[in-house]
Amino acid sequence: MTDILAIAEHRRGELRDVSFELVTAGRELADATGGDLHVAVISGDLDDFAEQLNVAGVDTIHTVSNGEEFNHDVYAQAVEQLYDALGPQVLLMPNSVNGLDYAPAVANRLDLPYVSDVVAMELDGDSLSATREMYGGKVETKTQLSAEHVAVSIRSAEWPTTEDTGDATVESFDVDLDEDLVRSTVTGFEEVGSGDVDISEADVLVSIGRGIEEEDNLDLIFDLAEALDATVSSSRPIVDAGWLPKNRQVGQSGKVVTPDVYIAIGISGAVQHVAGMKGAETIVAINTDPNAPIYDIADYGIVDDLFEVVPALTEQFS
Structure with missing residues (x-):
């Protein structure tokens, strides 16, 4: 023993x-x-x-x-x-x-x-x-x-x-x-590169992927996030395109998050992204592809056009 x-x-x-x-x-x-x-x-x-x-x-x-x-x-x-x-x-x-x-x-x-x-x-x-x-x-x-x-x-x-x-x-x-x-002394703490938000502390995350198509469509996502009192995050392609800052990236090369609710919008569910969010308590996926890997881990799925679903959700929760 x-x-x-x-x-x-x-x-x-x-x-x-x-x-x-x-x-x-x-x-x-x-x-x-x-x-x-x-x-x-x-x-x-x-x-x-x-x-x-x-x-x-x-x-x-x-x-x-x-x-x-x-x-x-x-x-x-x-x-x-x-x-x-x-x-x-x-x-x-x-x-x-x-x-x-x-x-x-x-x-x-x-x-x-x-x-x-x-x-x-x-x-x-x-x-x-x-x-x-x-x-x-x-x-x-x-x-x-x-x-x-x-x-x-x-x-x-x-x-x-x-x-x-x-x-x-x-x-x-x-x-x-x-x-x-003891050759070092801690004199203070400074958060480097934390950006405007800390997605790892959010209770609800509205996360977007390639399905958003273009930067101008981000307003739809931020409107939903405001209605839900949520924080916006994303997969890597959105950050690589320069549409959102690095501190909002979820995944293996971003941050690991464990919110109460994770809403994946237009995210296919690549393993690198899933590694960063699979610990969420409830996962909701919105994607037009019924075979998208994200549905393998989602608790709820909506197979439909995000440009129709997201405004409807925003109106429902506003």
């Missing part, structure tokens, strides 16, 4: 969704080992973070007090010492900008096999099967790790989250920080 350790992530005072996705992934692995799921949160408002992380599936929450924001040198030492103290079979981390900053360093220090950008996992005894995607999601590969202890970083939006309250034990974890190894 061995345990699982997941490292939560926060930014600017807020836990990120991937923290709760790590809980789901970690609980699945812990059930396979018969062990406990430990979740660690480093820096920031630890009392608030611990309360939020106390959801179903978590056995113990470890809080590490040091600063407010992410610092590579602090995280690397803290995660290494947490691992040494708990001895988990699997060390789970987010495949995010911050996660990819410290995860390889920690795996190297601990001499652990490490797999990044994992979208699915199966644990059978001392063997972990980790699934990754290649060539824009067109090919899946499985890495079989025959090791007693491994490190994995998971892709966001691949596991569901839970808000069910748990009964985890909260414990403070003291890190013996070597200040000589």
Whole structure:
């Protein structure tokens, strides 16, 4: 019976969704080992973070007090010492900008096999099967790790989250920080290239693709978005054409989004785009092609001309 350790992530005072996705992934692995799921949160408002992380599936929450924001040198030492103290079979981390900053360093220090950008996992005894995607999601590969202890970083939006309250034990974890190894200092946070909106925070997204035909037709989409109190996003061709800025692009080369409702208008559903929005709670597709791949993942579909459907929806919700 061995345990699982997941490292939560926060930014600017807020836990990120991937923290709760790590809980789901970690609980699945812990059930396979018969062990406990430990979740660690480093820096920031630890009392608030611990309360939020106390959801179903978590056995113990470890809080590490040091600063407010992410610092590579602090995280690397803290995660290494947490691992040494708990001895988990699997060390789970987010495949995010911050996660990819410290995860390889920690795996190297601990001499652990490490797999990044994992979208699915199966644990059978001392063997972990980790699934990754290649060539824009067109090919899946499985890495079989025959090791007693491994490190994995998971892709966001691949596991569901839970808000069910748990009964985890909260414990403070003291890190013996070597200040000589802390060679950087966080002096502030600046969002670079965020643009006019952050589509990853939107509850409702109205997203457009090639079917919009020309830039002048964007007014139809923005009218619908206003009626729905939604945010406009798009597939890559719209951004490549210069009709919308890069910060509104959904997909593998854009942003991963998980809104409550995602309305795909004139989007065929290429794998690169689907990779960025398949985690939406409800997907509505509008496309004239009944065989468009987007319908494979859509909860609701309208096979019709968007230039007739969109104005009708706008009128209905205005």
